[in-house]
Amino acid sequence: MAAIEVRDLTMTYGTLTAVDHVSLDVAEGEFVGVLGPNGAGKTTLLEMIEGLRRPDSGSATVLGEPVWPRNPRLLPRIGVQLQASSFFERLTAREQIHTFAALYGVRPRVGDEWLERVGLSGKVDTRVEDLSGGQAQRLSIACALVHDPDVVFLDEPTAALDPQARRNLWDLLSGLNDSGRTVVLTTHYMDEAEELCDRVAIMDAGRLLQMDTPAALVRGLDAPTRIEVAPGQLSVEEGRALPGVVAVEETPDGVVLMTRQAAVVVGRLAADDRLGGVRVRTGTLEDVFLDLTGREYRA
Template structure:
């Protein structure tokens, strides 16, 4: 790993009888993009807010860019950007006035602030008061305010919540660009596809503990889940599917015959030889499968 941008050692946080963070340790390298995933109540936001220096830990230590975050470290503030899960803005200001105000707190000029308005697609809402922005527009403004001073380390708590699919994908491009330019990014998210696309490594949390911390590809490989191959209707009968070498199971579904196998290359090769590849879809394990395997499927309020 490169030099450490963030180091967390045996972090704990309790609220009465609830141990919200239970001995969390992790390291994030400079320029790394790390995601923290977990069900509701897993401890993600509490962990992130403690790393940001917003909460005093009960025990353990946190350093960011080689400096302790608690007691509140004013020297770190210009070097980090924070987008909280629930954002608050100054009342009765327009979107442009909001970001200009945030920029001025860091000694950043209005031209740079206006550039960030453009980058998050809010030029047409610049003169709109924040209380009149939609949820997604307010979210994008919040992200721009967190990034306006060009921080070295960026913390984002569910940054694409309330965004429509187009705005989500545009924000992915923006975040990838930040990371490509050498910044360290840490985010929490409930979107598994987002973490799989953006993150170098992912920490999966539950009950205040980190269960796994690795690259999405390594986590998926470790799941050892069978592949599911779907053959379009009319291409293959159920009996033909079951007769293929390497097929563990075959079922009929509305979308066609679904084959379960741990030898997908062997099965696809046989389908190609029999000219049954039209409409074939191969589904391997995903980060969502890993998440559910580790945290369970029960409903979390």
């Protein structure tokens, strides 16, 4: 049985179609990322799957249960971290998570353990309004997980976190998934999706464009390999003359060779003793994302 089944979900706001007939399945124990530019419909899609928003059409089930009308049988089994953190006013971090724990019949000790797991053991007596943005984000995630849910929804969980905190949270989320939980998150970080997700769904303008493993999406792009040669090693003209090179770019960091025959080009550079400072970059999930959604600025 799939943990999540979405069929033809649609949501409109006036003339704007925020989610446009989206269908997808998420297997039990799977880690799925939802990617897309601002306004792509990611958050609205999650809110409908979580049962927080009524769709105009279509249906969603989680753990075999319909999510709308609001289903109280599902509430103890799902954890939700919203994009904007909302807390009870004037409570400390410890009081906050103890309150969430009590709502689910969980002992306060478990809340204290979660504060430690997200790196907030030194902030237990700090009021939530005095926490930094990253600390509030970590507290929000702990509150979403304190009751040990089977399915976890995280909306941009690492936004506002510094690189060290992001990496620590990756370890935590990976551990949740390894223990059998199903995890769905939205993110703008391509490296995060590649590191954590079994599959990713790429959305734009409310539509689901593609959904597959990161590796399969990159293979499907069939992007040329970029070989970056350090300044002084190779001229643009010499690069164009190399066998297998289809395009050449000059950048402040040197010359970039585009090729679909990377072994041939690297072999020729080695034969000419020009491998110093060479970097080889194949296609990435970011390349797939830009190819599908475009490079123009979004309002």
